[in-house]
Amino acid sequence: MxxxxxxxxxxxxxxxxxxxxxxxxxxxxxxxxxxxxxxxxxxxxxxxxxxxxxxxxxxxxxxxxxxxxxxxxxxxxxxxxxxxxxxxxxxxxxxxxxxxxxxxxxxxxxxxxxxxxxxxxxxxxxxxxxxxxxxxxxxxxxxxxxxxxxxxxxxxxxxxxxxxxxxxxxxxxxxxxxxxxxxxxxxxxxxxxxxxxxxxxxxxxxxxxxxxxxxxxxxxxxxDNLAQAHAALGVFAQESARNVAQVEQGDVKVDRAGFAALPKEIRRRVLVRSLAWIAGQGYPPRQAAVEQAMEAMTDGRPGSVGGCLLVPKGNSVWICREFRTVEAQVSASDEVWDGKWVLSGPEISGAEIRALGEDGLRQVPDWRETGRPRLALSATPAVWKGETVLAAPLAGFANGWRADTSPEWPEFYASFLSH
CATH class of the missing domain: 3.40.50.620 (HUPs)
Structure with missing residues (x-):
């Protein structure tokens, strides 16, 4: 019994x-x-x-x-x-x-x-x-x-x-x-x-x-009790992100004053989730690196953390992919690039997907019209044939191509509750 x-x-x-x-x-x-x-x-x-x-x-x-x-x-x-x-x-x-x-x-x-x-x-x-x-x-x-x-x-x-x-x-x-x-x-x-x-x-x-x-x-x-508190903080961080951060074609643009006004734990969560969403899941940066990055964001200083750059511009800080982390990545035109981007366009023999970089930016004269920082655009995917840029959809040079996130990549705000 x-x-x-x-x-x-x-x-x-x-x-x-x-x-x-x-x-x-x-x-x-x-x-x-x-x-x-x-x-x-x-x-x-x-x-x-x-x-x-x-x-x-x-x-x-x-x-x-x-x-x-x-x-x-x-x-x-x-x-x-x-x-x-x-x-x-x-x-x-x-x-x-x-x-x-x-x-x-x-x-x-x-x-x-x-x-x-x-x-x-x-x-x-x-x-x-x-x-x-x-x-x-x-x-x-x-x-x-x-x-x-x-x-x-x-x-x-x-x-x-x-x-x-x-x-x-x-x-x-x-x-x-x-x-x-x-x-x-x-x-x-x-x-x-x-x-x-x-x-x-x-x-x-x-x-x-x-x-x-x-x-x-x-x-x-x-x-279990702390897991419930963690979940509640995740909801608060998600709502805070909706108020202070917006997605700009794969980057996250954060209002500096709004970010600085958040409680420290919520600032940390907004930053860490932004980094994970941009660079991909993995072990988060060490606490000291995150602390330094939060201070840089509130002070309007540039920084580098977790494979991403912090780029101050006006009253905002752009969180974007760091070029050096993707400069060696090469994909066929029908493959996912950086685990995130899918480029689609005309079939071109010998075309491949690589980061735009400074060499590519010089071939895209109208990139400033995107309103995005130069450093952010340099890490975006472009269609190359040899040393020639055929298209850079995220830098304002579509030329018949488009760039979309992979279907497996989460929506930014939803990612606060999915990890």
């Missing part, structure tokens, strides 16, 4: 953090550890009453000899549950850099490629309340603000794939009790005992906080 009630509670907690309507195909990443194995079994139970098919993938990083056997064990469990399973192999580490970071990035890329091949729209990951608590402690050590202390999100987008973390309110202890109750086996990764890693240090520190009433669940709830 206890085991059934325990299982029902876990299922209810997990289902509450999943989308109201599950996708037709749902992927689940299973390493063989207790957390992900429990997730696989729980999702199998949910799938029995809902119109979704669960697919299982295990990433073998090739770093431990036991990994192959662990993937095979997951495959056997998945087969017993009637689930399709694939093992994804990584062999890309050259021994340089941060191993954990390289492995994490490779894992997500392999999983994203796998879901596209399988036609899967969403992928469930086995992060737990303990993982959330450890993340919160590590980010406290880095003096993170509201955004960082919101922890891992229950849902996020990665290259068109929806990543789901439905177990952020469930502890490892409860998951292992569930697995023991159903007679399922799992493995323990030896790296979970390696105190060289910050996460393991955070795990040990968490044990020492129990006398204060601080545990995985309480910290996970703190992260």
């Amino acid at each position: 206890f085991l059934r009630r325990h299982s029902e509670n876990l299922l209810a907690e997990l289902r509450a953090r999943l989308p109201e309507r599950l996708p037709r195909k749902l992927g689940v990443a299973v390493s063989g550890g207790g957390d992900s194995v429990a997730l696989m079994h729980l999702l199998h139970e949910i799938a029995q009453t809902e119109t979704t098919t669960v697919f299982v993938a295990t990433v073998d990083h090739g770093l431990r000899p036991e990994a192959r056997q662990e993937a095979e064990a997951v495959s056997r469990q998945a087969a017993a549950l009637g689930m399709a399973h694939d093992t994804l192999h990584w062999a890309g580490w050259d021994g340089a850099g941060n191993l954990q970071d390289h492995a994490r990035q490779a894992r997500y890329k392999l999983l994203a490629d796998w879901t596209r091949e399988r036609g899967i729209d969403a992928m469930a990951l086995g992060h737990t309340a303990d993982d959330q608590a450890e993340t919160l402690l590590m980010r406290l050590g880095r003096s993170s603000g509201v955004t960082g202390l919101s922890g891992m999100s229950a849902s996020r987008q990665l290259e068109g794939l929806t990543l789901l973390r439905p177990m952020l309110g469930i502890t490892r202890k409860d998951l292992r009790a569930y697995l023991a109750g159903i007679g399922a086996s799992w493995v323990e990764d030896p790296s979970n005992q390696d105190t060289r890693f910050d996460r393991i240090k955070a795990r040990e520190a968490l044990c020492g906080l129990k006398p204060l009433g601080i545990d995985a669940l309480s910290l996970s709830r703190v992260a």
Whole structure:
């Protein structure tokens, strides 16, 4: 009776953090550890009453000899549950850099490629309340603000794939009790005992906080509360951006006085989101660089941050792409340039898309009529044939061509709520 009630509670907690309507195909990443194995079994139970098919993938990083056997064990469990399973192999580490970071990035890329091949729209990951608590402690050590202390999100987008973390309110202890109750086996990764890693240090520190009433669940709830505050600040930042910033053909033009009047946290969000929208998603600039950029904007000084330039002009500051970050990018005329721009026009043999640059601007005498700063225009896409500019639609020289943002590129104001 206890085991059934325990299982029902876990299922209810997990289902509450999943989308109201599950996708037709749902992927689940299973390493063989207790957390992900429990997730696989729980999702199998949910799938029995809902119109979704669960697919299982295990990433073998090739770093431990036991990994192959662990993937095979997951495959056997998945087969017993009637689930399709694939093992994804990584062999890309050259021994340089941060191993954990390289492995994490490779894992997500392999999983994203796998879901596209399988036609899967969403992928469930086995992060737990303990993982959330450890993340919160590590980010406290880095003096993170509201955004960082919101922890891992229950849902996020990665290259068109929806990543789901439905177990952020469930502890490892409860998951292992569930697995023991159903007679399922799992493995323990030896790296979970390696105190060289910050996460393991955070795990040990968490044990020492129990006398204060601080545990995985309480910290996970703190992260949930901060995530709500983060979302509210996002709405405020979006409305503030509507008032002080406007899009000018891929650049963001910010009213300097209006920007300066905003609360500091909202100024930071408007700037960081503008940079991400112009230059593409990625790790945001360091806090010190953002602070310096905010001061430059309010003072009307030029600056460079996050692959973008700050160009004062009159009462405004233009945030635009920095030429040096795109000067080496070359695309065919039918390809997306800088991950953002799609140029369309007459078919011309040998034409390619490159940044306009100073050499190109000299071939576009009417660029001043656009009203945009010279530095902003130099980083815009142009159609070249050899050393000749055939068209530069964003610089006032269309010549039968047009430049549009890729359909995958978000609308500027909507991007404040989509990250």
